[in-house]
Amino acid sequence: MKHKILVTGGLGYIGSHTVVELQSAGYEVIIVDDLSNTRMEVLGKIAQITGTKPHFENFDLVDSELTQKFFDLHPDLSGIIHFAAFKAVGESVENPLKYYRNNIQSLINILENMERLKLSNLVFSSSCTVYGQPDELPVTEQAPRKAALSPYGNTKQISEDIIRDTVVASTIRSISLRYFNPVGAHPSALIGELPLGVPNNLLPFITQTACGIRPQLRVFGSDYNTPDGTAVRDYIHVVDLAQAHLVAVNRLVNNLGKAPYEIFNLGTGNGNSVLEVIQSFEKVSGVKLNYTITDRRPGDVEQVWANTQFANDELGWKAQLSLDEMTLSAWKFQLELNKNNQ
């Protein structure tokens, strides 16, 4: 009897890579996605990679009635991974209510149905953005959360608190995974980061500039207190990240957790600057990137990278893939997209 896992936002960037890992490990996967930030074709690409097309339902988890109807049809879920959320930092500043409503209400709907049906295992997609600019680096899970720099980041902090308090008052057990900077694409180049519209994030902007979709990359600031003046992040390959979600699901499904609610940093433990990412990309792609240095982007932190000891020790998981493998896989995915004129 296969364990059935609900993956909300499972047609999205990290969600789709995680569905591939879950299916490859023998889990049955159900995806719920409202298609607001992805394309339907991703479902077929997942099937091409794993040979199994996940069950897919297209509806908005903010809709309490539709969500309840869904859960009533699936009272036997062994676990839930909740990715579905809006995630553009800048957009959240312009339209905070859209972010609070979508990111918080969808989580509440899921938790209420878990309580109602006595479902237990929730993996939550959180973010290093909850730390703001940490006082100490590398940053551990015990670091104090700072006031969020954006409504998006605040929805992640509020969501973690909602889960923490619900776990205390119910039989729900949960793991929150705080991602650092997910980048790269599946080695098949069939799935990857699919920015609809102008990319916010660095690597899709690099690959779109390199293939001529964008005229030039702007490097946001070179006057930071870092070795080369550009901001430093802990970039982690999306496949490493997806595999950590499989480990988290296994931990919950097999009741291996040391506490009802656990939080893990998912990074490599290394920091790289924007210029180092550009240099890596130019090396692996053979493409000279057209970029210019501009002012800092408001809300950016100067430097952040993870202390990954807890995840390494407790989950027995450690990121394996290098920055060059991240940038090369992103480039290969971009070339595949261009072939299909996506």
Ligand code: WQD
């Ligand atoms: C990385 C670095 C930019 C674009 C955010 C969220 C985080 C997660 C990932 C959702 C920064 C610089 C970027 C560009 C640039 N979001 N940059 N030119 O801001 O670290 O993290 O996205 O899960 O929660 O906070 O990622 O890729 O936008 O930026 O110079 O055109 O690249 O200034 O230093 P960020 P990013």
